[in-house]
Amino acid sequence: METRPYxxxxxxISNMLAGAAAGCATAALITVNWPMPVSMVTGMxxxxxxxxxxxxxxxxxxxxxxxxxxxxxxxxxxxxxVAMRASxxxxxxxxxxxxxxxIGVFVLCFTYISNAVLSGDAR
Amino acid sequence: MSAAEVRKKWDGAARxxxxxxxxxxxxxxxxxxxxxxxxxxxxxxxxxxxxxxxxQFFPNHQxxxxxxxxxxxxxxxxxxxxxxxxxxxxxxxxxxxxxxxxDTFDQAYTSCTFCSVPDPVKGLRELRRVVKxxxxxxxFEHTGSRWFPFNAVLHMMNPISRKVGPEVIRDxxxxxxxxxxxxMRVRHLYLDVVKTIEAS
Numbered sequence: 001m002e003t004r005p006y007x008x009x010x011x012x013i014s015n016m017l018a019g020a021a022a023g024c025a026t027a028a029l030i031t032v033n034w035p036m037p038v039s040m041v042t043g044m045x046x047x048x049x050x051x052x053x054x055x056x057x058x059x060x061x062x063x064x065x066x067x068x069x070x071x072x073x074x075x076x077x078x079x080x081x082v083a084m085r086a087s088x089x090x091x092x093x094x095x096x097x098x099x100x101x102x103i104g105v106f107v108l109c110f111t112y113i114s115n116a117v118l119s120g121d122a123r
Numbered sequence: 124m125s126a127a128e129v130r131k132k133w134d135g136a137a138r139x140x141x142x143x144x145x146x147x148x149x150x151x152x153x154x155x156x157x158x159x160x161x162x163x164x165x166x167x168x169x170x171x172x173x174x175x176x177x178x179q180f181f182p183n184h185q186x187x188x189x190x191x192x193x194x195x196x197x198x199x200x201x202x203x204x205x206x207x208x209x210x211x212x213x214x215x216x217x218x219x220x221x222x223x224x225x226d227t228f229d230q231a232y233t234s235c236t237f238c239s240v241p242d243p244v245k246g247l248r249e250l251r252r253v254v255k256x257x258x259x260x261x262x263f264e265h266t267g268s269r270w271f272p273f274n275a276v277l278h279m280m281n282p283i284s285r286k287v288g289p290e291v292i293r294d295x296x297x298x299x300x301x302x303x304x305x306x307m308r309v310r311h312l313y314l315d316v317v318k319t320i321e322a323s
Contacts, residue, residue: 007151048279060143063151065265065316072276115314118270122296122309122318 001116002066010062011070015104018054018071022047022078023100024093030086039087040080047079048072070111078103124241126217130192133173133239136288137195140174149176152263155312156180156234159263159319163187165229168253170218171236175200183208188228190216218246226255234263237298238289247302260304262320267292273314296320 002008026043034042051071059067078100085091085099124132149156160180172178172189173196181187189204189211191197197213204211216222218240231250240246250260268274277291284291296309296318304322311318 052283056143059147061147064144064148066151066313067147068280069273069276069314069316072280073272076276111314114270114273118315119311119313122311122315 001112001119007062007066010058011067011108012105014054014058014062014067014071015074015108016101017058017104018047018051018074019078019100019102019104019107020097021050021054021100022075023082023096023098023103025050025096026079026082027086027091027096027099028093030083030091032087032090034083034087036084036087039083043079043081043083043086044076045079046083047075047077050079051075070108073111074100074104074107077107126192126219126241129217129239129241130194132287133191133193134195137174137193137199140196141176141199145176152312152317153180155319156263159234159261160232162261163230163232165258166227168223168228168231168250170216170231170233170250171239172197172200172204172213175203177234178203178207178211181207181209181211185209185211187211188214188223190214190218190221192217219249221249221253223253225252227253229255229258231258231260232263233261235265235289237262237264237295238266238291238293243293243295243298244301247298247304251303257323259307259321259323260299262295262299262322263318264295264320265289265291265317266295266315268314268316270315273316277316 026046030039055068055071082096082099157180163182163185167187169187169189171191194215204213231254237243267277281292299322306322308321
């Protein structure tokens with residue numbers, strides 16, 4: 001389990017950034033007249049694409065897999081979730097970004113808990 | 124992928140390799156790597172040395188032979204090898220065709236190597252050939268994950284990753300067994316993706 005504040009903070013900032021970018025861009029693109037399944041797939045793909053350069057930039061400072069795996073999950077989940085919401089209700093870019101940040105924090109917590117369970121000697 | 128193609132890929136990656144890896148990834152893994160390399164003893168084979176970022180973690184006064192397929196990577200590794208307090212020889216060599224006699228080394232070490240060797244089982248069989256009976260293999264590797272959603276993420280990353288660098292979905296522990304080694308210990312360092320493997 002990571003205990004160094006520099007990396008914990010780095011993970012948090014990276015995921016919040018990835019979530020905000022995916023959420024904001026998706027909310028700006030998807031409108032209420034989009035069919036929900038199409039919007040969700042589009043949001044996920046958009047989140048993934050937007051997330052890649054941010055992942056590369058953040059990995060320079062905070063690590064490789066420890067940064068890329070949660071950020072990829074955050075980007076995709078935030079894109080998909082914000083797209084679903086935007087296809088049902090008018091969602092501004094700022095609101096999409098806030099949703100994305102919340103999803104980023106949730107995904108990071110999920111990854112930290114998974115890491116605590118999976119790391120150590122293989123069973 | 125042929126050896127020439129692998130050499131070309133890593134020669135191409137050599138220029139930016141330290142920029143992308145020397146700060147974040149190496150600093151993140153440094154406590155694990157320090158511990159991992161601490162058990163070096165006897166005549167040691169290290170593959171693949173790359174630009175030599177791992178040399179900082181080698182304990183002093185060891186007898187190490189390090190190889191890499193890329194001459195550009197080795198060029199960058201040379202100053203680090205010269206600064207090492209011990210014996211450290213660099214050779215340009217393909218992990219799948221090791222130019223060493225049978226039973227030459229007491230130990231073999233790898234660090235993020237078998238994500239990139241085109242035929243990993245062949246490379247591991249070569250390692251088994253050059254390590255003395257009773258000698259051991261220590262690997263610091265990243266592999267695929269068995270768990271959703273991490274396995275899905277790695278499968279999505281792999282088509283891009285393999286073009287510019289390593290594969291991220293390999294079953295390296297399985298490959299070690301296929302090559303005839305007995306796996307003694309697998310320790311997961313991050314999820315079940317980044318791990319150390321001890322085999323003999």
